[in-house]
Amino acid sequence: MAMTYSEKVRDHFAHPRNVGTIEDADGVGEVGNAVCGDIMKMYLKIDDGIITDAKFNTFGCGAAIATSSMATEMIRGKRIEEAEKLTNKAVVEALDGLPPVKLHCSVLAEEAVRAALEDYRSRNGNRSGT
Amino acid sequence: MSTEKYVYMDQAATTRISDRALRAMMPCFTEDFGNPSSLHGAGRDAEAAVEQARARIAACFHAEPSEIFFTSGGSEADNWAIRQAAALGAKKGKRHLISSAFEHHAVLHTLEALEKDGFEVTLLPVHENGLVRPEELEAALREDTALVTVMYVNNEVGTVQPVEELGRICREKGVLFHTDTVQAAGHLPIDVKAQNIDMMSLSAHKFHGPKGVGALYVRKGIALGNLIYGGGQERGRRAGTENVPAIAGMAAALEESLEDREAKNARTRAMQRRLMDAILQIPCTRLNGDRDRRVPGNLNFCFEGIEGESLLLYLDLEGICASSGSACTSGSLEPSHVLLALGLPAEVAHGSLRLSFDETNSEADADRVLEKLPGVVERLRSMSPVWKEQHADQQSFGEKRE
Numbered sequence: 218m219a220m221t222y223s224e225k226v227r228d229h230f231a232h233p234r235n236v237g238t239i240e241d242a243d244g245v246g247e248v249g250n251a252v253c254g255d256i257m258k259m260y261l262k263i264d265d266g267i268i269t270d271a272k273f274n275t276f277g278c279g280a281a282i283a284t285s286s287m288a289t290e291m292i293r294g295k296r297i298e299e300a301e302k303l304t305n306k307a308v309v310e311a312l313d314g315l316p317p318v319k320l321h322c323s324v325l326a327e328e329a330v331r332a333a334l335e336d337y338r339s340r341n342g343n344r345s346g347t
Numbered sequence: 348m349s350t351e352k353y354v355y356m357d358q359a360a361t362t363r364i365s366d367r368a369l370r371a372m373m374p375c376f377t378e379d380f381g382n383p384s385s386l387h388g389a390g391r392d393a394e395a396a397v398e399q400a401r402a403r404i405a406a407c408f409h410a411e412p413s414e415i416f417f418t419s420g421g422s423e424a425d426n427w428a429i430r431q432a433a434a435l436g437a438k439k440g441k442r443h444l445i446s447s448a449f450e451h452h453a454v455l456h457t458l459e460a461l462e463k464d465g466f467e468v469t470l471l472p473v474h475e476n477g478l479v480r481p482e483e484l485e486a487a488l489r490e491d492t493a494l495v496t497v498m499y500v501n502n503e504v505g506t507v508q509p510v511e512e513l514g515r516i517c518r519e520k521g522v523l524f525h526t527d528t529v530q531a532a533g534h535l536p537i538d539v540k541a542q543n544i545d546m547m548s549l550s551a552h553k554f555h556g557p558k559g560v561g562a563l564y565v566r567k568g569i570a571l572g573n574l575i576y577g578g579g580q581e582r583g584r585r586a587g588t589e590n591v592p593a594i595a596g597m598a599a600a601l602e603e604s605l606e607d608r609e610a611k612n613a614r615t616r617a618m619q620r621r622l623m624d625a626i627l628q629i630p631c632t633r634l635n636g637d638r639d640r641r642v643p644g645n646l647n648f649c650f651e652g653i654e655g656e657s658l659l660l661y662l663d664l665e666g667i668c669a670s671s672g673s674a675c676t677s678g679s680l681e682p683s684h685v686l687l688a689l690g691l692p693a694e695v696a697h698g699s700l701r702l703s704f705d706e707t708n709s710e711a712d713a714d715r716v717l718e719k720l721p722g723v724v725e726r727l728r729s730m731s732p733v734w735k736e737q738h739a740d741q742q743s744f745g746e747k748r749e
Contacts, residue, residue: 273730274731275732281657
């Protein structure tokens with residue numbers, strides 16, 4: 218019954234990309250909760266509608282770390298509109314699949330990106346309103 | 348053992364078969380391969396192997412050979428004992444069962460199934476130290492209690508229950524007492540008579556025997572119902588041709604395991620102290636389960652701010668095999684029911700690590716764990732949003748016990 222992760226998943230949790238925080242982030246999103254054992258916090262730097270940097274902090278299992286890592290890779294350099302379309306399915310496919318019980322981790326990655334972008338939009342809205 | 352490939356610190360999950368057990372098994376495959384039920388010489392030899400093993404296993408627990416029934420392992424023995432003891436009780440109108448909150452799922456899920464069949468189940472609390480209190484058992488016993496089942500040693504936190512006292516309370520009240528000794532047999536001395544045990548389950552692969560074999564001890568005079576109907580094997584109670592090699596291997600492994608047990612335990616206890624003292628130096632780390640009333644080969648920790656599965660995966664990358672009560676390793680979203688029963692909040696229970704070791708582990712194994720674990724914890728904390736937020740408030744959680 219041991220769960221087997223794909224080589225890509227193993228690579229991404231052993232060597233997660235973009236771990237960290239961004240001090241002057243333009244958008245920050247946090248999803249999940251510690252009681253369920255998964256929290257992802259996503260930081261975005263956005264310049265002229267393009268995500269120039271993305272970093273994350275994750276408390277969670279190997280799949281949670283790997284999906285966070287992959288999601289940041291997938292949205293870096295993308296336009297906001299493209300990043301908003303990131304689905305958990307796309308993250309899972311990019312990782313060559315996840316065990317069924319781990320699919321919720323990929324949903325969290327999608328939600329973390331959305332939450333960070335929403336934060337950016339709300340801040341942006343506020344700024345343009347002043 | 349300490350194979351070069353891994354540092355194996357998961358002996359409570361399973362063990363490598365001992366050379367002596369393996370040697371005891373081999374002739375049962377090749378020479379004494381007969382069916383123990385056959386009348387001819389080959390059958391008689393196989394039957395002799397089974398009966399000799401039964402007598403030797405019985406002797407290890409001060410039981411009679413006729414009180415030992417072979418099974419496929421601990422889970423089967425638990426299911427058999429509990430279901431049939433419940434059926435015995437029901438015949439007399441007794442439909443109340445008592446157990447503890449942190450039993451193995453082989454016990455808890457069997458009890459849940461019985462609840463659906465109309466039995467009432469009381470789970471005794473195990474408190475912060477992971478121990479059942481005899482006075483709470485006494486208070487929970489009722490006129491219609493059919494069975495009390497409390498594990499000898501908990502599989503996650505290693506705490507040793509006051510079995511003799513629990514057994515005495517049950518004996519005085521005329522209630523059947525079963526104990527799951529899967530984590531105790533071969534590791535601690537067990538005397539079914541002195542400890543007032545009516546039934547007990549054990550599993551060979553936890554003490555360097557083969558997988559797929561175990562036993563149920565049933566005290567003489569308890570008319571426990573059959574598990575499998577068919578031929579006359581196991582005195583008709585558990586039909587099916589005996590797993591002769593595994594049974595022979597179990598007997599050899601058990602005897603070997605109990606030889607010089609005190610010296611082995613003293614050595615393992617020293618390793619436990621060494622690991623415990625060093626690991627508790629990691630900030631915001633707590634030991635789960637009673638510090639002293641635990642088997643020598645178990646340690647269970649929670650590290651604040653990190654999750655158990657990722658901890659195991661990172662240790663695995665360093666060649667260290669360990670275990671966790673983490674939800675994510677068991678395929679469910681709930682954290683360990685054992686740690687929750689100890690009163691740990693869910694967010695803390697997610698970050699547990701179980702190290703289980705025995706006399707086959709070397710000091711070099713412990714060295715390797717102590718060399719790698721602090722860095723792995725540090726690395727995971729450095730990427731944890733939970734840790735960063737709570738970091739300023741370290742003292743709230745992680746002070747060493749005592």
